Amino acid sequence: MSAKPQESVLVVDFGAQYAQLIARRVRECKVYSEIVPYDISPGEIKSRGASALIFSGGPSSVYQDRAPHPDPGIFELGIPILGICYGHQLLAQDLDGRVEATGIREYGKTEMKVTGDSILFEGLPLEQTVWMSHGDSVQGAPSGFQVTARTAASPVAAMEDTARRLYGVQFHPEVIHTPLGKDILKNFLYNAADLLPTWTMVSIIEQAVEEIRANVDSNKIICGLSGGVDSATAAVLVHKAVGDQLTCVFVDHGLLRKGEGEQVEDTFRRHFHMNLIHVQAQERFLARLEGVTDPEVKRKTIGEEFIRVFEEVARDLKDTHFLVQGTLYPDIIESGTRDAARIKSHHNVGGLPEDMDFTLVEPLRNLFKDEVRAAGEELGLPEEIVWRQPFPGPGLAIRIIGEVTAEKLDILRDADDIVLDEIKRAGLYKEIWQSFAVLPDIKSVGVMGDERTYAYPVVVRAVTSEDAMTADWARLPYEVMERISSRVINEVKGVNRVVLDISSKPPATIEWE
Numbered sequence: 384m385s386a387k388p389q390e391s392v393l394v395v396d397f398g399a400q401y402a403q404l405i406a407r408r409v410r411e412c413k414v415y416s417e418i419v420p421y422d423i424s425p426g427e428i429k430s431r432g433a434s435a436l437i438f439s440g441g442p443s444s445v446y447q448d449r450a451p452h453p454d455p456g457i458f459e460l461g462i463p464i465l466g467i468c469y470g471h472q473l474l475a476q477d478l479d480g481r482v483e484a485t486g487i488r489e490y491g492k493t494e495m496k497v498t499g500d501s502i503l504f505e506g507l508p509l510e511q512t513v514w515m516s517h518g519d520s521v522q523g524a525p526s527g528f529q530v531t532a533r534t535a536a537s538p539v540a541a542m543e544d545t546a547r548r549l550y551g552v553q554f555h556p557e558v559i560h561t562p563l564g565k566d567i568l569k570n571f572l573y574n575a576a577d578l579l580p581t582w583t584m585v586s587i588i589e590q591a592v593e594e595i596r597a598n599v600d601s602n603k604i605i606c607g608l609s610g611g612v613d614s615a616t617a618a619v620l621v622h623k624a625v626g627d628q629l630t631c632v633f634v635d636h637g638l639l640r641k642g643e644g645e646q647v648e649d650t651f652r653r654h655f656h657m658n659l660i661h662v663q664a665q666e667r668f669l670a671r672l673e674g675v676t677d678p679e680v681k682r683k684t685i686g687e688e689f690i691r692v693f694e695e696v697a698r699d700l701k702d703t704h705f706l707v708q709g710t711l712y713p714d715i716i717e718s719g720t721r722d723a724a725r726i727k728s729h730h731n732v733g734g735l736p737e738d739m740d741f742t743l744v745e746p747l748r749n750l751f752k753d754e755v756r757a758a759g760e761e762l763g764l765p766e767e768i769v770w771r772q773p774f775p776g777p778g779l780a781i782r783i784i785g786e787v788t789a790e791k792l793d794i795l796r797d798a799d800d801i802v803l804d805e806i807k808r809a810g811l812y813k814e815i816w817q818s819f820a821v822l823p824d825i826k827s828v829g830v831m832g833d834e835r836t837y838a839y840p841v842v843v844r845a846v847t848s849e850d851a852m853t854a855d856w857a858r859l860p861y862e863v864m865e866r867i868s869s870r871v872i873n874e875v876k877g878v879n880r881v882v883l884d885i886s887s888k889p890p891a892t893i894e895w896e
């Protein structure tokens with residue numbers, strides 16, 4: 384189940400990297416938008432009740448043998464369409480205009496002149512800078528279309544057929560390098576397609592709450608909390624909808640960062656007054672991890688134990704048939720296409736067994752991460768949860784190289800807390816994707832006072848990233864590194880050295896195991 388507003392724009396995807404950005408921009412204009420594959424049928428578009436379509440750009444040339452084309456019936460639906468770049472060329476070619484490979488590429492910032500009356504450019508200057516990236520170009524608009532803009536190399540940089548409500552632009556209005564791009568999109572949405580900017584955080588929450596109520600009815604429902612923003616926001620939304628019918632389960636496997644358990648208690652039990660089962664399973668997990676050094680075995684052991692604990696709690700909650708999951712929209716988009724080699728077996732609170740007999744409730748399945756954060760803020764979640772850096776399900780165990788012991792966990796937790804504290808004090812917490820400490824399985828010699836020490840080093844890992852698929856090491860200021868180093872060595876017993884990980888991903892990964 385999911386909360387979907389009545390008005391929606393479908394972004395027809397002709398090349399994955401463009402479609403997401405377009406959908407995000409449309410949503411920023413407060414109109415709901417979803418991505419659909421290019422071979423969607425007209426019937427499906429109708430049954431989804433789409434209010435407008437946007438054809439995305441894409442890497443193909445309309446001339447290629449197997450270039451993706453939309454079903455021609457789509458043009459008969461009477462739904463407004465905006466074609467962008469490749470989408471613009473498709474409109475031209477499929478409606479009998481002229482697209483040519485002139486050999487002149489336009490790439491980057493390009494000056495464009497608006498040449499006629501236009502809905503897309505209404506209220507905007509006649510000369511604009513736009514971002515282009517194309518080889519083929521539209522040389523002749525199809526009949527019924529007015530040419531509304533040109534550039535030096537594109538005689539038809541934009542065109543519109545207001546009677547059929549079809550619009551095309553050769554440039555990319557969705558990228559920030561087209562400064563007026565959002566205004567052009569707004570003109571399409573509000574003026575060409577007559578949509579209203581009603582998709583706001585308040586309406587998103589209201590709609591989700593209504594849907595959850597309708598689906599869950601008077602049944603009981605459980606939600607696994609991880610301490611992260613997704614499960615927290617999902618839980619608060621469901622609680623807002625069905626109150627005490629919800630029980631949250633927080634499995635403390637003892638591999639959490641400092642203070643995390645208390646914060647979950649504080650937020651959910653004391654602030655939101657939710658039913659919370661806080662399972663203290665630290666000893667159980669430590670026992671299972673005894674002697675385990677292989678990273679994959681560690682991950683699998685923790686994942687399995689987590690499931691076992693969760694199942695036991697769920698069994699005790701009789702008559703509970705619904706389970707909340709914090710699935711996000713990018714998971715949905717990617718699950719259809721993801722074909723990556725398994726580098727590490729991931730586990731998170733979502734990684735529950737398939738044979739558990741629950742109906743899933745996924746109130747965030749249409750939202751991007753930043754929208755989830757905005758919803759979390761609107762729902763009153765504390766900033767520390769809303770802006771928390773990602774944290775892996777297996778927790779500190781995969782940041783301790785070698786066997787996980789209570790002693791090493793204490794060292795790492797304290798060192799990690801100092802790293803985070805200093806990163807926050809320097810105002811870098813939000814701009815850095817993840818920053819944390821790692822404890823390797825070696826010791827080195829040092830000298831403290833007049834004494835020889837033989838103790839662990841701590842590795843500082845801080846990375847910047849967009850989506851964790853790739854990452855770069857963060858260039859932390861020397862002063863911040865200095866404070867981290869001196870505090871960790873002075874305040875954490877058992878550590879006599881601090882080193883910095885300066886590897887990017889690939890070839891390294893963000894976590895050490």
Ligand code: XMP
Pocket residue numbers: 726727728729730731732773774775776777817851852888891892893894895896
């Ligand atoms: P790597 O180490 O593969 O990590 O570069 C990429 C991102 O995924 C996080 N991560 C996990 N998240 N369960 C999770 O929920 C896991 O088992 C897991 N392992 C890694 C990691 O923190 C980084 O953000």
